[in-house]
Amino acid sequence: MVRRWTKYLGQEEAIKLMVWNNSDPSFSLRANSRKGVTRADLVMQLNLLKLQVPHELSLHLDEFIRVKTGLQNVIQAGLLKEGLCAVQDESAGLVVAVVDPQPGQSIVDCCAAPGGKTLYMASRLSGQGLVYAIDINKGRLRILNETAKLHQVNSVIRTIHADLRTFADNSTVKYDKVLLDAPCSGLGVLSKRADLRWNRRLEDMEELKILQDELLDAASLLVKPGGVLVYSTCSIDPEENEERVEAFLLRHPEFSIDPADGLVPSDFVTKHGFFSSDPVKHSLDGAFAARLVRAF
Ligand SMILES: C[S@@+](CC[C@H](N)C(=O)[O-])C[C@H]1O[C@@H](n2cnc3c(N)ncnc32)[C@H](O)[C@@H]1O
Numbered sequence: 308m309v310r311r312w313t314k315y316l317g318q319e320e321a322i323k324l325m326v327w328n329n330s331d332p333s334f335s336l337r338a339n340s341r342k343g344v345t346r347a348d349l350v351m352q353l354n355l356l357k358l359q360v361p362h363e364l365s366l367h368l369d370e371f372i373r374v375k376t377g378l379q380n381v382i383q384a385g386l387l388k389e390g391l392c393a394v395q396d397e398s399a400g401l402v403v404a405v406v407d408p409q410p411g412q413s414i415v416d417c418c419a420a421p422g423g424k425t426l427y428m429a430s431r432l433s434g435q436g437l438v439y440a441i442d443i444n445k446g447r448l449r450i451l452n453e454t455a456k457l458h459q460v461n462s463v464i465r466t467i468h469a470d471l472r473t474f475a476d477n478s479t480v481k482y483d484k485v486l487l488d489a490p491c492s493g494l495g496v497l498s499k500r501a502d503l504r505w506n507r508r509l510e511d512m513e514e515l516k517i518l519q520d521e522l523l524d525a526a527s528l529l530v531k532p533g534g535v536l537v538y539s540t541c542s543i544d545p546e547e548n549e550e551r552v553e554a555f556l557l558r559h560p561e562f563s564i565d566p567a568d569g570l571v572p573s574d575f576v577t578k579h580g581f582f583s584s585d586p587v588k589h590s591l592d593g594a595f596a597a598r599l600v601r602a603f
Pocket of ligand 1: 399418419421423424425441442444470472
């Protein structure tokens with residue numbers, strides 16, 4: 308892994324990334340607007356807690372607060388159990404900003420569980436439209452269903468237990484927007500998932516890339532002409548990100564890149580118009596999203 312990063316980033320940046328991955332992770336909270344909770348309400352709740360939770364407002368997303376330490380105190384205070392907020396990294400929130408869900412739209416979340424992005428997309432629909440949340444893992448989908456009820460967004464979510472490839476092959480319906488948050492190496496989230504650094508093997512990467520291509524082909528079948536396909540990962544590895552999109556565009560001339568400018572701060576937009584968060588530069592998890600539009 309170290310050799311791989313040195314190849315892509317150069318030695319200096321690779322060392323910075325490893326130092327970041329070894330530092331204490333910070334977390335973000337998203338105020339649940341569907342329960343009428345604003346970010347100001349959430350800040351007030353945190354300030355009222357007996358045990359301190361040092362925090363600051365997100366510079367990038369209106370509903371988000373960054374928590375430096377004390378997540379345990381937030382849990383103990385019951386704020387999560389009551390569905391007043393969710394633990395969600397801003398990088399995941401910014402992927403939803405790239406999808407840009409609008410009230411009234413039909414959206415498919417292709418690899419949805421446990422539902423972080425589904426719930427945020429659903430809350431942005433303001434009660435109008437639907438998010439179809441597909442996942443192959445029944446247990447994780449059950450968690451999504453329970454959290455959707457807790458967050459009071461279940462009226463705009465339909466869960467579907469299926470392999471995306473089979474579902475897409477059999478579907479005749481086309482949707483306004485399709486998010487494929489693909490299974491990936493997780494190399495963007497090593498500060499939070501210390502286990503991954505010991506478990507990831509290069510063979511896994513090859514298998515993952517094949518799966519990502521298959522899932523992208525399947526997801527594309529669900530997009531209506533004029534509709535949008537967003538491919539995202541929580542990886543910073545170009546082979547899972549830019550290279551998968553480039554290969555997809557060669558197989559699918561009906562799609563082209565719709566640059567993420569205007570949807571996320573320009574600091575996160577690459578020269579090709581993709582969204583990319585860099586742990587070292589942005590102090591967030593590493594994530595990637597490509598917004599692709601279907602012409603015909
Ligand atoms: C990166 S996680 C998704 C995280 C989720 N989008 C969120 O924000 O909470 C990838 C998901 O893909 C699902 N998955 C893997 N292969 C799949 C397939 N063939 N069809 C549908 N879902 C699949 C996994 O079960 C896993 O829940």
